[in-house]
Amino acid sequence: xxxxxxxxxxxxxxxxxxxxxxxxxxxxxxxxxxxxxxxxxxxxxxxxxxxxxxxxxxxxxxxxxxxxxxxxxxxxxxxxxxxxxxxxxxxxxxxxxxxxxxxxxxxxxxxxxxxxxxxxxxxxxxxxxxxxxxxxxxxxxxxxxxxxxxxxxxxxxxxxxxxxxxxxxxxxxxxxxxxxxxxxxxxxxxxxxxxxxxxxxxxxxxxxxxxxxxxxxxxxxxxxxx
Amino acid sequence: xxxxxxxxxxxxxxxxxxxxxxxxxxxxxxxxxxxxxxxxxxxxxxxxxxxxxxxxxxxxxxxxxxxxxxxxxxxxxxxxxxxxxxxxxxxxxxxxxxxxxxxxxxxxxxxxxxxxxxxxxxxxxxxxxxxxxxxxxxxxxxxxxxxxxxxxxxxxxxxxxxxxxxxxxxxxxxxxxxxxxxxxxxxxxxxxxxxxxxxxxxxxxxxxxxxxxxxxxxxxxxxxxxxxxxxxxxxxxxxxxxxxxxxxxxxxxxxxxxxxxxxxxxxxxxxxxxxxxxxxxxxxxxxxxxx
Numbered sequence: 383x384x385x386x387x388x389x390x391x392x393x394x395x396x397x398x399x400x401x402x403x404x405x406x407x408x409x410x411x412x413x414x415x416x417x418x419x420x421x422x423x424x425x426x427x428x429x430x431x432x433x434x435x436x437x438x439x440x441x442x443x444x445x446x447x448x449x450x451x452x453x454x455x456x457x458x459x460x461x462x463x464x465x466x467x468x469x470x471x472x473x474x475x476x477x478x479x480x481x482x483x484x485x486x487x488x489x490x491x492x493x494x495x496x497x498x499x500x501x502x503x504x505x506x507x508x509x510x511x512x513x514x515x516x517x518x519x520x521x522x523x524x525x526x527x528x529x530x531x532x533x534x535x536x537x538x539x540x541x542x543x544x545x546x547x548x549x550x551x552x553x554x555x556x557x558x559x560x561x562x563x564x565x566x567x568x569x570x571x572x573x574x575x576x577x578x579x580x581x582x583x584x585x586x587x588x589x590x591x592x593x594x595x596x597x598x599x600x601x602x603x604x605x606x607x608x
Numbered sequence: 609x610x611x612x613x614x615x616x617x618x619x620x621x622x623x624x625x626x627x628x629x630x631x632x633x634x635x636x637x638x639x640x641x642x643x644x645x646x647x648x649x650x651x652x653x654x655x656x657x658x659x660x661x662x663x664x665x666x667x668x669x670x671x672x673x674x675x676x677x678x679x680x681x682x683x684x685x686x687x688x689x690x691x692x693x694x695x696x697x698x699x700x701x702x703x704x705x706x707x708x709x710x711x712x713x714x715x716x717x718x719x720x721x722x723x724x725x726x727x728x729x730x731x732x733x734x735x736x737x738x739x740x741x742x743x744x745x746x747x748x749x750x751x752x753x754x755x756x757x758x759x760x761x762x763x764x765x766x767x768x769x770x771x772x773x774x775x776x777x778x779x780x781x782x783x784x785x786x787x788x789x790x791x792x793x794x795x796x797x798x799x800x801x802x803x804x805x806x807x808x809x810x811x812x813x814x815x816x817x818x819x820x821x822x823x824x825x826x827x828x829x830x831x832x833x834x835x836x837x838x839x840x841x842x843x844x845x846x847x848x849x850x851x852x853x854x855x856x857x858x859x860x861x862x863x864x865x866x867x868x869x870x871x872x873x874x875x876x877x878x879x880x881x882x883x884x885x886x887x888x889x890x891x892x893x894x895x896x897x898x899x
Contacts, residue, residue: 461814472812474805485806489815491610537813 383541383572384408384431389440391426400426401437402596408574410540413567415583416576417607418593424576427593428545431574432464433457445540462490465534465542465571469549471526473518479505479529480514486533500536508532508562524555528562535566542566544575548582556582580607610819617823618830621799628795629831635788636835640881641842642781644873648843648865649774653767660763664737666744667757668730674752679728682752686730691743694733700724727754788835789888792828796892799824807897820897825889832885836877843870 386406392399400423408414416424429435430442433449442449445463452460473482483504484497492500505514508528518526527547534542544563548556560582567573577583583590583606590605591598600608622629668686670679686695698706703726711717734740740758748756800807810820847870 455817458811458814458816461812464814466812472805472809474809486809486813488610488613489810489819490813491816491819533809533813 383410383412383445384574385441385443386427386430387441387443389430389437389442391423391430391435391437399438399596401430403440404593404596404598405440406591406598406601408572410572411567411570413564413573413586413588414575415586415588415590415605416574416593417578417583417590420578422593423596424593425545428543428574428576431541431543432466433460458490462537463540465537465539467527467530467534467542467544467547469546471518471523471530471550473526473529473533475518478515478517479510479521479525479532482518482529483533483536487536490537501532504532504536505529507535507565509558522555523551524558527551527555527559531559531562531566535571539571541572541574544573544577546577546579547575548577548579553581557585560586583607614819614822614826618826621803621823621827622830624802625795625798628791628798632788632791632795632831633834633838635784635791636832636881636885637838637842639781639784639788640836640839640877642777642784643880644839644843644877645846646774646777646781647873647876648869649770649777651869652865653770653774656770657767664734664759664763666732666734666740666759668732668747669727669754669757670729671752671754672727674728678752682747682750683730685750686732686747689743689746691735691739692732693735696731698729698731700726700728703727703729785884789884792831792885792888793892795831796824796828796889797896799827800893800896821890821893824893825886828885828889829882832881832883833878835885836874836881839877839881840871840874843873 384407386404389401389404390399391401402423404423404427406427416427418424426435430437430449431444433452433454436442436450440450444460447460449460474485477485480501483501484494487497487500488494502511502514505511508531510525510528510532513521513525516525518529521529527550531547542563547563548559551559556579563573563575564586587604587606590600590602590607592600592608668682670682683695683697686692700723704721704723707721707726708718732743734743740761744756744758747753807820847865847867851865
């Protein structure tokens with residue numbers, strides 16, 4: 383599903399590479415944590431999987447597509463098979479929960495009719511049934527992140543990328559979000575999550591890949607934070 | 609639904625920053641007016657050149673003491689010249705008649721000039737009126753020739769004036785266009801900034817580039833089109849109030865500007881206005897949104 387083959391990425395003007403000869407293989411349906419200190423290169427991996435940065439050396443293959451040589455005009459279509467969740471939710475403040483999720487469908491060409499059928503379903507799935515017409519500022523942080531997860535998942539992506547999705551949430555809410563991601567993972571969606579949250583990693587007992595200074599220092603099947 | 613979304617985004621975009629939108633439209637309008645005006649001048653000058661040069665003549669005035677042999681020899685030489693298409697001999701009587709016709713409003717002048725005071729001349733129609741200089745050089749010093757006078761010298765001065773006017777209009781059009789394009793770029797930046805969250809989400813979920821760019825580019829195109837309508841209005845007003853009214857006394861001098869020609873500038877102004885606005889918006893977005 384996801385393959386990094388001897389990937390090296392050095393940003394212009396950087397003294398050392400953000401990723402240094404990294405090789406990782408993630409199978410379909412896996413749940414993987416990337417952990418490591420700030421600046422270790424975790425976010426660079428997420429950006430590479432989204433085709434936001436391309437490696438200087440090595441190859442990145444996502445969903446059977448070689449991202450390394452992908453032309454930028456193919457990026458939009460490629461992105462439709464990847465869902466994304468971030469620490470800061472990135473919801474549109476002037477749209478309701480329903481509209482936020484529907485927006486993601488409509489801008490990729492789905493009709494309003496499709497949205498009317500699919501959006502309530504996915505909002506129900508993330509546990510926001512009955513709160514479809516609330517605006518983000520009327521929702522708690524956890525609820526906002528659920529909207530973001532619903533938006534990422536509504537298109538039934540093959541991969542869900544989560545960049546510190548619990549970074550802004552309290553521990554209890556964080557665990558609820560993790561349950562949600564776990565549920566999504568059980569539908570067959572590959573989940574890749576970057577995090578600092580040791581509690582969560584220790585509780586989930588999933589594959590943990592630890593990165594330090596751009597190198598993989600640990601890759602453990604049912605790991606803990608360390 | 610997507611079309612409806614794009615169109616409503618365009619209207620919202622134009623309205624969101626309405627003072628800037630108006631400034632953009634007015635500058636575009638003035639620039640396009642200048643462009644249309646210089647286009648009209650250009651076609652008119654071409655028309656007039658054709659009109660005038662067709663009838664243009666070079667006069668070869670003869671010395672009063674020219675002998676009959678010299679005159680005939682010169683006539684034959686002119687007839688056989690490949691640059692000359694037609695030669696007409698004007699004797700003293702005919703010259704006097706023409707003179708009387710030309711100055712029939714000035715009896716004093718008429719009475720002061722006697723028939724035999726006016727020189728004989730050859731009137732030449734040239735194959736190519738612009739080769740006047742060669743003719744002048746060849747015949748000015750010929751035996752019995754007093755001087756060679758070309759009407760096109762006078763016309764050239766008039767045409768130079770028109771061309772200068774056209775260049776001024778064109779320069780103004782370019783200067784205004786630069787200002788208009790900077791305003792378009794700025795408006796698009798402001799629009800893109802105010803929609804940065806939407807754009808970020810659209811990029812994230814994989815909306816196609818054209819779909820992200822379309823509302824912004826169309827916003828600029830709509831402004832360009834409104835600007836060209838303003839330009840058309842300005843040209844119509846110019847024709848009606850300046851050309852047809854104030855300058856109507858000079859109508860014999862200018863080739864007339866028809867309504868059809870004024871209207872024909874509209875598709876050109878609209879095309880240029882829409883296209884350069886669209887390109888500017890698109891380039892701005894490439895730099896600003898990196899889409």
